[in-house]
Amino acid sequence: MKTTTSRARRPAALALLLYVALLNVSSPAMTGAVAAAQTPRAVATTNLTVSYELGMSRPTTHLFEVTMTIANVTAPQLDVQFPVWIPGAYRVVDAARNVQEFRAGTTAGQTLPAAKTQTNTWRVETSGNSALRVSYKVYADALSVAGIHLDDTHGYFNGTLLFPYVVGAKDRPITLTINKPRGWKTISTGLESVAGRPDTFTAPDYDTFADCPTEIGTQNVLRFDHQNVPYEIAIWGSHNYDLTRFQKEVEAMVRSQIEMMGAAPFKRYVFIFHMSPNGGGGLEHLNSTTIGLRKYGGATDQGWDSFRGVTSHEFFHLWNVKRFRPEALGPFDYTRQVPTTDLYVSEGMTSYYGDLHIRRAGLWTPARFYTALASEVQTLQGLPGRRILTVEESSVNTWFSNDNSRNSSFSYYNKGQLIGMLLDLEMRQRTGNARTLDDVFRHLNDNYALPKAGWPVGGFRKAVETIAGSDFGEFFTRYVSGTEELPYERALGYAGLKLERKDAATRDHGITFAGDGPMRPGALVNRDPSLLTVSGVDADGPANNVLAPGDMLLAINGERATQATLPLQLERFKEGERVPLTIFRGDRLLEVSMTMTGRRAATYEITEDPKATAEQKALRESWLTGKKAESSKQ
Numbered sequence: 001m002k003t004t005t006s007r008a009r010r011p012a013a014l015a016l017l018l019y020v021a022l023l024n025v026s027s028p029a030m031t032g033a034v035a036a037a038q039t040p041r042a043v044a045t046t047n048l049t050v051s052y053e054l055g056m057s058r059p060t061t062h063l064f065e066v067t068m069t070i071a072n073v074t075a076p077q078l079d080v081q082f083p084v085w086i087p088g089a090y091r092v093v094d095a096a097r098n099v100q101e102f103r104a105g106t107t108a109g110q111t112l113p114a115a116k117t118q119t120n121t122w123r124v125e126t127s128g129n130s131a132l133r134v135s136y137k138v139y140a141d142a143l144s145v146a147g148i149h150l151d152d153t154h155g156y157f158n159g160t161l162l163f164p165y166v167v168g169a170k171d172r173p174i175t176l177t178i179n180k181p182r183g184w185k186t187i188s189t190g191l192e193s194v195a196g197r198p199d200t201f202t203a204p205d206y207d208t209f210a211d212c213p214t215e216i217g218t219q220n221v222l223r224f225d226h227q228n229v230p231y232e233i234a235i236w237g238s239h240n241y242d243l244t245r246f247q248k249e250v251e252a253m254v255r256s257q258i259e260m261m262g263a264a265p266f267k268r269y270v271f272i273f274h275m276s277p278n279g280g281g282g283l284e285h286l287n288s289t290t291i292g293l294r295k296y297g298g299a300t301d302q303g304w305d306s307f308r309g310v311t312s313h314e315f316f317h318l319w320n321v322k323r324f325r326p327e328a329l330g331p332f333d334y335t336r337q338v339p340t341t342d343l344y345v346s347e348g349m350t351s352y353y354g355d356l357h358i359r360r361a362g363l364w365t366p367a368r369f370y371t372a373l374a375s376e377v378q379t380l381q382g383l384p385g386r387r388i389l390t391v392e393e394s395s396v397n398t399w400f401s402n403d404n405s406r407n408s409s410f411s412y413y414n415k416g417q418l419i420g421m422l423l424d425l426e427m428r429q430r431t432g433n434a435r436t437l438d439d440v441f442r443h444l445n446d447n448y449a450l451p452k453a454g455w456p457v458g459g460f461r462k463a464v465e466t467i468a469g470s471d472f473g474e475f476f477t478r479y480v481s482g483t484e485e486l487p488y489e490r491a492l493g494y495a496g497l498k499l500e501r502k503d504a505a506t507r508d509h510g511i512t513f514a515g516d517g518p519m520r521p522g523a524l525v526n527r528d529p530s531l532l533t534v535s536g537v538d539a540d541g542p543a544n545n546v547l548a549p550g551d552m553l554l555a556i557n558g559e560r561a562t563q564a565t566l567p568l569q570l571e572r573f574k575e576g577e578r579v580p581l582t583i584f585r586g587d588r589l590l591e592v593s594m595t596m597t598g599r600r601a602a603t604y605e606i607t608e609d610p611k612a613t614a615e616q617k618a619l620r621e622s623w624l625t626g627k628k629a630e631s632s633k634q
């Protein structure tokens with residue numbers, strides 16, 4: 001997955017989704033019988049087949065209509081179960097919460113008893129019938145790459161949110177028939193079509209089926225081939241991107257990545273783009289991806305960079321996480337959180353290669369690529385959480401958000417990308433540029449890609465050491481399972497690059513006030529914009545343990561403080577000086593003081609060292625192009 005809004009912090013919209021999902025976990029069950037919680041039952045399923053029929057006859061109600069036919073049933077009871085999470089979006093969303101009007105019966109229309117035994121499971125009494133029909137509706141008003149959406153312009157779904165599986169039968173083949181509203185001509189999906197049956201698709205098992213998001217409507221479709229493999233680009237929504245350039249850039253990123261990884265491990269690939277006012281990041285799948293872009297981003301460099309960043313990241317995922325992955329990530333357990341310490345590899349290094357391939361594809365100059373890396377450095381170095389949390393802990397923590405995340409966390413995308421860069425440069429340096437992180441990823445693809453099992457705990461480090469032919473224990477202890485500051489200067493130096501840190505021009509007091517940024521659930525609302533209500537305090541700033549969220553800042557040194565005057569009022573105090581503050585804490589009027597710190601905020605820049613040696617330049621050239629240097633040791 002990738003979000004475009006912020007790499008450092010969980011975006012407010014996602015946090016809100018999670019918050020809503022959590023509220024719903026404890027809400028009363030929906031209509032229908034509710035049995036005492038029972039463990040879902042796996043059934044004998046040797047010949048069982050599942051087919052779904054998807055309708056959308058009243059699209060403005062946002063309700064998808066699903067009929068599920070289960071054939072060759074032999075068991076007295078079947079458990080029909082919805083996933084609680086979507087692979088790639090590591091949070092509990094409970095697909096079943098939007099299910100309504102669940103009914104079970106025979107194919108002849110006779111009703112069968114069905115009881116809700118878990119929040120996500122219905123138990124159907126088969127009463128000796130060998131074929132069952134289950135029907136239900138799903139409310140689909142979540143337009144996000146990880147959501148489901150139905151309105152008068154299109155239908156879009158992630159299979160995990162729309163289709164349940166039969167417990168014990170996820171390995172059985174599936175067919176899907178889609179009944180489109182009149183006038184909707186196109187279905188874009190990674191699913192395989194069934195010959196001779198229009199709008200009917202098939203998958204060998206539930207994991208494959210659920211991993212093919214599908215766009216239905218009047219979307220614009222572009223096509224190209226690369227090495228005889230067809231690619232589709234489906235675009236929903238109005239936008240101002242130049243489509244000739246858009247397609248050319250997608251092709252360039254595809255070519256660059258296929259060149260590194262060797263071959264396309266699929267028969268065809270589908271990019272689904274949603275153009276909307278707010279964009280929305282991307283979500284990876286086996287042979288497709290859905291990407292949300294800001295619809296008018298085509299007019300700005302930032303819009304194009306966002307398109308490149310997400311597209312390159314999501315495409316690289318087709319190997320990193322969709323084929324080879326830590327063993328927790330597939331085959332999937334859809335019933336619970338599946339934590340892994342290695343999302344810094346699966347996500348962070350996908351970002352590393354995403355950006356590197358924008359450069360290798362020629363869409364970024366080296367200088368633009370350095371700017372992207374420097375901004376990752378700036379993000380991580382601006383977060384006090386990097387001193388107390390390891391990147392492995394950060395990976396595991398993705399399943400929830402911490403109320404003190406401002407001071408206790410960072411993103412494993414961000415630090416994982418930087419660790420990818422450090423490892424790559426370190427390996428190149430140690431081996432005279434003969435062995436690289438590219439080789440590690442090809443090695444992972446050879447050894448841990450589907451249908452093989454994922455790598456066990458410690459498997460990634462082992463792959464690095466196998467390829468590099470040397471010990472990386474200290475590196476992993478310090479920077480992966482430890483919290484030491486990352487050695488950027490040393491690694492960049494191998495490539496003849498310099499990292500420069502510049503102090504910010506104005507003092508960063510490390511205090512935010514309600515109304516400063518996007519609203520978060522639970523954030524305080526300022527009724528009067530002239531009142532300064534503290535919403536957050538940086539752990540390494542002057543107000544740490546002096547101010548707290550909820551405090552109302554009234555005066556600094558006896559003079560009224562306002563949003564407009566605050567920066568200049570604080571600028572008058574030098575490092576080490578005492579700053580008297582008057583505050584309300586609840587209903588108590590207090591005089592407190594903080595000791596001014598030095599300037600903390602900084603910008604970072606990566607530039608080429610004009611004094612770089614031929615060896616450093618050769619390493620850099622090989623890194624930026626993906627080609628092994630001719631003089632490299634073998």
Ligand SMILES: [Zn+2]
Pocket residue numbers: 001002284313317346347350
């Ligand atoms: Zn991702």
